[in-house]
Amino acid sequence: MSNRGMLIVLSGPSGVGKGTVRQAMLEDEFRDFHYSVSMTTRKPRPGEQDGVDYYFVSKEEFEQEIANDGMLEYAQYVDNYYGTPMKYVNQTLDAGRDVLLEIEVQGAMQVRDKCPDGVFIFLTPPDLLELRNRIQKRGTDDQATIDKRMHKAADEIKMMENYDYAVVNDEIPNAVKRIEKIIEGEHLRVPRVIDLYKKMIGD
Numbered sequence: 001m002s003n004r005g006m007l008i009v010l011s012g013p014s015g016v017g018k019g020t021v022r023q024a025m026l027e028d029e030f031r032d033f034h035y036s037v038s039m040t041t042r043k044p045r046p047g048e049q050d051g052v053d054y055y056f057v058s059k060e061e062f063e064q065e066i067a068n069d070g071m072l073e074y075a076q077y078v079d080n081y082y083g084t085p086m087k088y089v090n091q092t093l094d095a096g097r098d099v100l101l102e103i104e105v106q107g108a109m110q111v112r113d114k115c116p117d118g119v120f121i122f123l124t125p126p127d128l129l130e131l132r133n134r135i136q137k138r139g140t141d142d143q144a145t146i147d148k149r150m151h152k153a154a155d156e157i158k159m160m161e162n163y164d165y166a167v168v169n170d171e172i173p174n175a176v177k178r179i180e181k182i183i184e185g186e187h188l189r190v191p192r193v194i195d196l197y198k199k200m201i202g203d
């Protein structure tokens with residue numbers, strides 16, 4: 001047992017609203033958690049900033065990071081690599097701070113193997129039609145990419161059984177409240193509280 005921060009993994013199909021909910025949680029200032037910026041070979045969308053939304057790298061750079069054992073997890077998703085740089089996550093957890101990963105399901109399962117004491121939350125859409133509407137309304141993907149993402153979504157939703165919690169993102173404030181409640185509850189689990197006391201008494 002250690003005094004590490006809590007690793008929170010938020011997954012769910014593309015377009016369900018993970019980024020929107022994460023942003024709302026940050027604005028809510030509910031809890032001091034740190035977002036792990038992922039690395040990707042996808043091209044930036046208009047308005048996306050390197051080092052803020054993603055670290056945008058070439059395929060060669062990404063593969064070099066894998067070869068260097070620099071990734072906590074990674075996956076290929078609709079023609080691109082996506083992954084979590086390990087260094088930031090470890091440093092932040094070691095400093096006793098919570099870290100939020102916003103990743104797809106293949107990567108989440110790798111994290112589950114490596115960090116079984118993480119909290120795994122699956123964000124679901126109210127239904128698949130609404131999911132398609134959200135991706136379409138976002139306006140960042142062409143029709144072929146939307147179809148590929150929707151095709152993936154059906155398989156991803158089947159993976160929900162591997163998560164600790166499912167949260168429906170019907171209305172953003174509701175989804176935020178549900179996730180905050182989960183995190184609060186997880187912080188009150190006895191092994192974590194004992195951990196905190198050990199820290200207080202210097203054990």
Ligand SMILES: Nc1ncnc2c1ncn2[C@@H]1O[C@H](COP(=O)(O)OP(=O)(O)OP(=O)(O)O)[C@@H](O)[C@H]1O
Pocket residue numbers: 012013014015016017018019020021134135137138169170171172
């Ligand atoms: N509860 C909601 N009701 C209606 N629209 C929503 C809701 N949550 C998010 N959206 C909208 O859905 C679209 C997709 O949201 P967002 O980009 O946050 O999804 P995501 O899951 O992070 O996607 P990706 O995994 O592809 O990055 C955005 O246009 C966002 O404004």
Ligand SMILES: Nc1nc2c(ncn2[C@@H]2O[C@H](COP(=O)(O)O)[C@@H](O)[C@H]2O)c(=O)[nH]1
Pocket residue numbers: 012013014018038039042073074075077082083084102103104105106107108
């Ligand atoms: N396995 C990982 N998946 C990730 C990571 N960062 C983002 N993602 C997921 O990829 C898809 C597509 O994202 P988009 O920005 O192109 O719409 C989506 O499900 C993201 O959650 C990561 O580091 N690892």
